[in-house]
Amino acid sequence: MEFVRTPESRFERLADYPFEGHYCELTSDGMRMHYLDEGPSDADPVLMLHGEPSWSYLYRHMIPIVAAAGHRVIAPDLIGFGKSDKPTSMADYSYQAHMDWMLAFVESLDLNNITLVCQDWGSLIGLRLAAEQQQRFKAIVVGNGMLPTGEQKVPAAFQLWKNFALYSPWFPIARIINSGTFKTLGPEERKAYDAPFPSAKYKAGARAFPRLVPVSADDPATQANKAAWRVLEQWQKPFLTTFSNGDPITRGGDTFMQERIPGAKGQPHQTLVGGHFLQEDSPVAFARAINDLLVNLQR
Template structure:
């Protein structure tokens, strides 16, 4: 399955056809020049996926994987920085996000399916000596590829995320509990677009004022309709409630081969200490137990979306880490 799916590419930075679930035909996707990257396309069995692939073809690949409810735009500053430093930057949009197709089929957005599609896309690029950067749901999704193909991955960059079987009952913040509740969740996420407007734009940031009109437009554009927001609703409903269950079993299957493969490879962790979802306990009691020799950066004034709150702190450390671990 992975690596056998055909790729189609276009050269325009403006959408020329409607994306499934997205009525924005001819939407300008540059957002005032903040996203100047050429779109590329991967045809998965479940729908077309968008990604960008910037920088020199012979540069070391830096793969960036987003979570909910964002898309590759979250890494716009990272892409610019690593390509300027001579690296190759790849940032994908999960099915249901960004410029990727948005079928209104909740079962397609279960974590194992996301992981398989991410693996298939990255395998189609035949990457070698890569560094993978993961955050939020990008962790279990992107690290699926790293765990299954460690020979392709040189190092890990872990932002606030997880790839572990929960040791016990998982504390879920009130907004996420509401999103998981039938009917209430549909109204809040699919009707009111609350995940974007209330969490991404407000509660998930320490510095919400940093998001201007262009940035907000970029995060609103991919999900203009009720049906296009199905993917956003599935993610909070995929959060495991405890150590048992489908998602817990899936991440446990990633965890053990990941730790085995990368225990002696370079690992850099940057953690926002004010994340309401991934608290410092995830860092201290999970990640640092797995990778005690990892380089760690604790950012005290950053929330869940660390790429927005603290990009000016994380990017220099990332570039230094890459330069020292060639």
């Protein structure tokens, strides 16, 4: 598998991103996943998983708040994103490959008692991982995410996005992210979101993600996701939703999960202000919801 590594110079002096980087080697050919590890090293981990086409920079305003509350925050960059290595062929990316890479990461760090925080593709990977490795997880917080099985109606907005990702010769990462926020990203923020992708060669993973979402019964991931849902429908551990009020892609997913996951009963679910990338629009409220959940767990 051919992969590229974004030059470190692309990440120099990024706005509001003072964190020390760490790396986990995932494969025998040396492919690495980058991650942040903030807060007390002996505390239970809060695993923050980003989605498409962002990276751990998305959580920059939330990480200090959760870490300051005494939690260990771990925020990896998915393979193909951020400071992580990037296979150059879209054919090298599959849903199962992302699952394998994330499981290898969690096992390498031997993470346990995890609180999962996930959004967008972070949910497709994280929710299934929690179901398949439920002994490692103690709570889940989902904002604008879902675990699709190919049985749900696909929003028109997603179909448009999928076609754009696959066929558009123009794929401007920062503008794509800005289109999913209420706020207007500043020049330095746009620079940071573009930083991982010096050229089209680095964008295969970002372009591949939309086509990997299960949208039919015969999708390669459908059966595994159905199996994960059978676990989630018995999930008694805390399950909190913090969806935003302005996401056309995941709207209604919070109610869907609240009705089907036992651990969601009685939780202080919130609707936050923002678009698809609620970490940009409501980072403080999102972080405080996580902290409040963990405080209640300790009582």
